[in-house]
Amino acid sequence: QNQVKKAWQQPALEVLN
Amino acid sequence: MINTETITLSDYIVSCEQNIVSDMGDEKVMLSIRNGNYYNLGTTGGRIWDFLGEEISVKKIVEQLLSEYDVEQKECEHHVISFLEHMRKEGLVLVTQENKNNILT
Numbered sequence: 001q002n003q004v005k006k007a008w009q010q011p012a013l014e015v016l017n
Numbered sequence: 018m019i020n021t022e023t024i025t026l027s028d029y030i031v032s033c034e035q036n037i038v039s040d041m042g043d044e045k046v047m048l049s050i051r052n053g054n055y056y057n058l059g060t061t062g063g064r065i066w067d068f069l070g071e072e073i074s075v076k077k078i079v080e081q082l083l084s085e086y087d088v089e090q091k092e093c094e095h096h097v098i099s100f101l102e103h104m105r106k107e108g109l110v111l112v113t114q115e116n117k118n119n120i121l122t
Contacts, residue, residue: 005084005085005086005087006085006086006087007086007087008061008086008087008088008092008093009059009060009061010061010096010100011058011059011061011062011065011096011097011100012059012062012100012103013056013057013058013059013062013100013103013104013107013109014056014057014058014059015054015055015056015107016046016054016055016056016057
């Protein structure tokens with residue numbers, strides 16, 4: 001079986017403070 | 018070491034040591050001891066961070082992500098490089114053009 005791939009979310013670096 | 022040049026697939030990345038990282042649900046949060054800033058790396062960013070404990074090529078990071086996520090290669094490359102450049106700007110990673118560990122990656 002093909003591996004079920006996860007949905008892609010663009011990586012982003014969020015500066016919290 | 019590269020400071021301002023655009024990161025390429027052939028560059029090598031490694032995380033800086035002066036960071037405290039913690040899992041928060043599916044995401045990763047980080048405190049930089051160096052600059053005192055808190056960061057949220059998110060889900061995908063946290064996965065990328067997992068690779069950076071040892072020096073690794075950008076190409077290898079993209080290859081690994083392509084095997085795990087449903088994304089086109091060009092889109093993945095663009096997003097990863099953009100993310101890594103932001104990380105470098107914040108002083109969270111080091112970028113080199115050579116693999117100092119001589120690992121075949």
